[in-house]
Amino acid sequence: MNKLPQISEAELEVMKIIWKHPSINTNEVIKKLSKTSEWSPKTIQTMLLRLIKKGALNHHKEGRIFVYIANVDENDYVEVESNSFLNRFYNGTLNSMVLNFLENDKLTDNEINELYQILEKRKNRRKE
Structure with missing residues (x-):
């Protein structure tokens, strides 16, 4: 669609x-x-x-x-809505959103560690 x-x-x-x-x-x-x-x-x-x-x-x-x-694929919908959200509130940049959450203490230490692990895995995958 x-x-x-x-x-x-x-x-x-x-x-x-x-x-x-x-x-x-x-x-x-x-x-x-x-x-x-x-x-x-x-x-x-x-x-x-x-x-x-x-x-x-x-x-x-x-x-x-x-x-x-x-008729609408869930992943397609989530992708479009996520991009729309980022564009409306954070000028289309994920960095701005994450920084906002960090600066306003919206992320727990566990969530920060989880994000770090996700980013490390992605970084390592790109090196392969």
Whole structure:
């Protein structure tokens, strides 16, 4: 999919369920979202319909139940949204964001160590 549809925060919660459970039916979506939200089944069905209209989801009928499949790849969506976030708040640079978190003590020592290890692994991989 070339251009990703605009997905609201609420719709994103529905997409996360579908990404985690491909080919999931309406009842299963409702059951899973009922555990983490207070949305009514009707609200969830409305969000599913919106996502279909936006092109984020596809569906087909199996018996009397609709089964949903994501048209938007989760990794593609995360990449586009991450870049959008960086551009809006940090002029497109990851360094600015990390520096902001460090300067405002938003990262614990464990998180800093984990980041360091990730960066070291990536650096070593590039040398190979």
